[in-house]
Amino acid sequence: MNQKSAWPLVADDAALVLLKAGALQNAILTSANFSIIATDEKGIIQLFNVGAERMLGYSADEVVNCISPSDIHDPDEVAERAAALTLELGTPIAPGFEALAFKASREIEDIYELTYICKDASRFPAIVSITALRDDPGNIIGYLLIGTDNSARKRVERELNEAMAAAEKANRAKSEFLSSMSHELRTPLNAILGFAQLLESGSPTPTVTQRRNIDQILKAGWYLLELINEVLDLALIESGTVSLSNEPVSLAEVMTECRAMIEPQARSRGIGMTFPQFDIPRYVSADRTRVKQVLINLLSNSVKYNRPNGSVSVEVALVRSMVRISVRDTGVGLTPAELGQLFQPFNRLGKEGGAEEGTGIGLVVTKRLVDLMDGSIGVESIVDKGSVFWIEFKATVAPLLAAAIATTALPPPAVDNGGKRHTLLYVEDNPANLELVGQLIARRSDLYMHSAADAKLGIEFARAALPEVILMDINLPGMGGIEAMKILRDDPATAHIPIIALSANAVPRDIERAMEAGFFNYITKPIVVATFMEALDVALLHAKSVAQNEPA
Template structure:
C-alpha cells in the first residue's frame, strides 16, 4: 500500500503557485491600459500590441501586427529630426524611420524619447517612449520592445509653468522699466536742485551764514533723495534678476582704504572714532568691486549713524577656513534686541527708528544682503543690547590678479590751473533739450576761463553745430526729441569730420544696463544726473587731454 507524502507535494505546489503568480503579473502588465507595450521583430514590424497601446492609439492589435512599424504612428518630422541628431552625435549615417529610433537600442544602449504619437483618428498626444533591444539566448537580435506612457498631463503642467514664469518675468520687466522711468523723471528736477545749490554754495560772493545753513539743508535733502532713488532702483533690479555683477579679484586693502576715505568725514563730524585693522598679507576676494564697496560703505554709514556720541567703529578682517575672509564692522551703539534682529533684513522696516532723528528708508540693509548673496558671500549680525553690534560679511578668497596696472589719474580735488591770458578757449557743445539743465552747465562752465559753451536743443542741431564749429568736447543728453543721444553719437562717430571729438553722455538714465549700453555704444564717458560739479570737471579735463592728441579735419570756427 503506497502513501502520498505531503513533503513530496510541497515543492510542486509552491512552484505552481509561483508560475501562476508570474503568469498573473505578465497578464496584468500586458493588459494594463496605463502604458503601451509594443514589440517588434528584428525588422521593426509590430508583433505585439497590448491593450494599453490599443487604448492610447485607437488601433486594434490585428490592424497593426505584421503590418506596420511603430514609427508609422509617430510624427515623421520628429523621427527625421531624431535621425539627423543621432547621425551628428555618432558621426554615422542613419536612415530615417524606425531604424533611427532603434539605432542606439540595437547597440545595447536603452534610449528614451519624447515623441508625438498619432492616433488612428488623426489626433495626437505627447508620449515618453523607452526602446530596448531584445535578444535570444545566443545574443542575436530578435526584436525591439517599446514601452510608452501618455505625457499630456506633464506637458500641460510644464506649459502652464512656463506661461506663469513668462508672465512673472514680464511683470518684473514692467516693474523695472517703470522704476527706471521714474528714476529718470526724478533725477531731472534733482539735477537742477542740486546743481544750482552747489553753484550757490561755492559762488562769489560767499553766502551769508543764514544762506549757508539753508543751502546745506537743500543739499542734504537732495542727496538723501538721490540715495533713496538709487536704493529703490537697486532693489528692483535685484528682485527682477536684471542686476549684472562682475566676478574679479578685488584687493581688500584698497577697497577698505577707499571706503574709509568716503566715510571718515562723516565720522569726524559726529565725533566717532574709527579703527581699521591692517592686513598682514595682501588678500583678494572674488567680488564685484563697485558693489562690494557699496556693501561696506552701507555698513560703515549705519555704524556711524546709529552709534553713541563719542563712540567708535572698528573694522577687522579674519580668515574663516576653508578659503574665506570675514570683514566685521563693530559699533558701540545701543545694540539690537532679539526681536529686532529677526526683522533686520525686511524691506522698509526701520526697527522702530521711524520717529528718531536719523534719516533712513529701511532699504539699505536689504539691498546689502542681496548684493552679498549675489556675489556668493554671506552676511550676518551679532548684537548685545547696551553694548553694540557687529555686522559681518564673508567672501571667498581668491588668487591675486596676474597683472595690476596702476593708473596715473590726478586726485579729484586737485586745483585746476587758470588759463593764461591770450590762451585760446576750448569749445564745449552741450546737446540738451531741458533749459534748466542747459543753464546749469552754462553757469558751471562760466567759472572756467579756458572754456566756452555752445548749446543745442536737439540732436539734429547738435550734429550740425559739431560739424560747423568743431568743439573739443561734446556733452550729450540721451533722451532727446527726435534722434536719441545714442543715435546722434553714432552719427558723429561715422562722420570723418566729427569722429575724433570725445562725446560724454550726461543723462538721468542711471540704470547700470543703460550706462553699460552707452559705454558700449562708444561714449567717451557716461555721467549721470544729478550733476556732481567736481565729477563733471574731471570728465571734461580727461576729454580735453584726449582732444589735444587728436586734431579735427576742419579748422575751428568761432560760434556766432
Template structure:
C-alpha cells in the same frame, strides 16, 4: 537498543496531486497577469518581429492611437505612427555619433535597443485621425533562449498631462520674471526721472544759500530743511536704483585686485566730517601697501561707506567707531566696523537684512530707508564675499565683511621670458593715450607698460565725466576705458564720446575685468574698437594700442591730404 528509522521515500498520499494543482494555478495566474498587462488601457504595448513589423498591438495601443489591431499587425512599422521629422532627426544624430549612415525608420528608433542598451525617449505619436500627442517610449530588444534577436517591445505612456503642466509652469515662471523685470525697469526709470527735478531743487537751493544778500535766520532754516530733505531724497533714489539694478540682473561688476589701504583712506575722508559734527572718534588700521582684495572698487567703497555712516549715525554722543582688519581664514580678509551705539537684540540682528525694516527706528530722530543694508548684502554676495553682524545690547555692534585676498597687479605676473617688454619706436611722434580708470593700481600698471614707449604719453582720469572732459580738451590718439566706473559707466561714456564730433573719431579700447564672452561681445557690438580683459597681457594690450594708433594716424593723414 534503539532502532534507526528513515523517512519514507514516497510522497504522502495526495502530495503529487496538490503540486500539480499548484502548478496549474500558477500558470493560470501568470496567464491572467499576462492578459491583464496586454489588455491594460493605460499603456500602449507594441511588439514587432526582428524586421520591425508590428506583431502585437494591445488594447492600450488601440485606445491611445485609434487603430484596431488588425489594421496594423503584419502591416506597418512603429516608425509609421511616429513623427517622421523626429525619426529622421534621430537617424541623423546616430549617424553623426557613430560616423556611419543610419536610414530613418524603425532601425533608427531601435538601434540602441538592438545592442542591449535600454532606450527611453520622448517622441510624438500620430493617431489614425492625424492628431498628435507627446509620449514617453521604452524600447527593449527581445531574444530567444539562444540570444537570437526575435523582435522589439515598445511600451509607451501618454505624456500630454505632464507636458501641459510643464507649459503652465514655464508660463508662470516667465510671467513672474516679466513682472519682476517690469517692476525693476519701472523703479529704474522713475529713479532717473526723479533726479531731473531734484537736481534743480538742490542746485537752486544751494545758489540761494550762498547768494547775496545774506539770508535771514528764518530763510536760512528753511533752505537748510530743503537741502536736508533733498539730499535724503537723493540717497533714497540711489538706493532704490541700486536695488532695482541688482534684482533685474543688470548691475555689472568688475571684480579685480583692489588696494584696501587706498579704499579705506578714501572712505575715511568721506565720513570724517560727519563724525566730527557728532563728536564721534574714529580709528582706522594701518595696512601694508600691498594689501589687496578681490572686489569691484566702486562697490566696495559703497559697502564700507554705508557701514561707516550707519556706525556714526546710530552711535551715542561722543562715541567711537573703529575699523579693524584681520585674516578670518587662509586667503580671506575680514573688515570689521565697530561702534559704541545702543546695540541690537538677537531678534533685531536676525532681521537686519530685510528690505524696508528699520528695526523699530521709524519714529527715531535718524532718517533712513531700510534699504542700505539690503543693497550692501547683495553687493557683497555679487563680489563673492560675505557680510554679517554681531551686537550686544547696551555695548554696541560690529558689522563685518569678508572677501578673498588678492595679489597686487604687476608686470612680473604677466610677462614671461618669451614675451619681452614693448620698446620705444624710433622716430615716432609723441602721441597721447587717455586711460579712464578708477583703480590707481591698474592706472599705475598701464603707466609702467607705456613707459617703455618713448613716443607715448599717458593721461589718467578717475571717472567717466573727467575722462570725457579730458578727451575733448587733449584730443588723445587712443582712449583706454574701464567699463565699471563710478557714476557714468565706461560704455555710456564711449557712446557720449561717439556722439561728439570732436571725439567721435578716437578709437576707444575697453579694458575690463569682465571677461565673460557675452560681455566682450556686447562691448564690441556697442562700439568699442577692441576689448582687452584683465589681468593685462602686455603684448595683447600693445598690439591693440598700435592697431588703434594706426587708425588714428591714417585718419589724420587722410585729413591733411584732403586739406592740401
C-alpha cells in the same frame, strides 16, 4: 520520509512561480496605461496591446503585419532623429524604423521623446523605450517598444514656461518703469542740487543766513537722492535685474576708499575710527562696487548712530574659508526685539523722530547684496555698550599679476590748448540742465559751450563745427541719445569725438547698455561738480591725443 514529502512542495512552489509569472506577463500586455508594441526583425508590428489600442485608436487587427511603428510617429521628428544619428555616428541612417531602432539593435538602452499620430489624426507627445529582442544565439528577432503618454508633463512644462515668460515680462516692465521713474525724479533734482552748488560757491559770497539756507537745500537734496538710489537698488534686487560680477577684490584697496569717504563724516562728529593694517594681501570673491556699497552703509550707520566722542573700529579675520569683516561701534546698542526687526524695509526701529535722517532701506539692500554675492551678514549688540555688524565673503587669491601692477594715483589732468578755448557741444532738451551746465562751463576761461535742443540738431551741429567733446542726454525728444551717438560714431568726420552721456538714468543696466554702445563716459544726474569737471578734462585729453596722432 521527510525528503520524499519535500518534492511535491518544490513542484507546487515552481508552479506557483510560473503562475505568477504568467499573471505578471498578462497584466503587462493588457495594461491600459502603457502602449506595448512588438515588431519582427524588419520592424513590422506583431503585437499591439490594449494600451496601444486605447492611446492610438487603432485595433490590433488594423496594424499587426501591416505597418511599422515609424508609420504612427511624426515623420518630421523621425527624419530629425535619423539626421541626428547620422551626424553622431558618421554613418548614413535612413529615416523610418531603422532610425528608431538603431541604438537598441546595438544593445544600447534607448529612450526618446516623439509624437504619436492617432488613427483620427490627432497627436500627443510620448516617451518611448525601445529594446531589441534576441533568441538564444543572440540574433535579433524583433523589437519591443513601451510608450507612455507625456501630455501631462508637457502641459506642466508649457504652463511653467508661460509663467516664467510672464514673470520675465513683468520684471522687464518693472525695470523700465523704475528706469523712467528714476529719470523723472532725478531731472528736477539735478536742477535743485546743481543751482544750490552754484549759489554755495558763487560770487558774491553768500551771507551767513543764505549759506544756512543753501546748506539745508543741499542736505535735503542729497538725502532725497540717497532715498531714490536705495529704493531703486531694492526694487532692482527684488526684481532680479541687478547685475553682479564676482571677482577677486582687494580688501586693502576697498578699505582705503571707504576710509577716505567716511573719515570726514566721523571727524565732524568727534568719532574716532580705526582700520586694519594688511600685512598679507587679503582678497574676497565678490563684486567690488557692491562690497564698497555694503561697507560704506555699515560704516555710515556706525558713525550716525554712535554716541558723542565714540569710536568705530573695523576688523578683518579669516574664518575657515571665509573672510569676516566686522564693523564695531560704541553706540547705544539694540534690544533683542530691535534685532529681530533689523532687516525689514522702511523700519527705522523707532528712530524716525531722531536727529539722524535715514530711509530704513540701507540695511535691507545691504543684506540682499551680501546674499547675492554668496556671503552672509550678522549682528551682535548689547544695549548701552554698542553693536558689531559683520559680513563674510569667500576668501580667494589675488588676480593674476595683480601684485606686479603699480596702483599710483594720477595727477589731475591738465589740458593745454595754446591759449585757445576748447569747444563743447551739449545736446539737451531740458532748459534747466542746459542753464546749469552752461554756468559750470562759463566758470572756466578755457571752455566754450554750444548747445542743441534735440538729437537731429546736435548731429548737424557736430558735423559742422566738430567740437572737441560732446555731452549727450539719453532721453531726448524724437531720436534718443544712444541712436544719435551711434550715428556720430559711424560718420568718419565725427567718429573720433569723445561723447559723454549725461543722463538721469542711473539704473546699472542702462549705464552698461550705453557704455557698450560706444559712449566715452557716463555721468548721472544730479551732477557732482568735481566729478563732472574731472570727466570733462579726461575727455579733452583724449581728444587732444587723437588730434596729435592724426596724419597731417
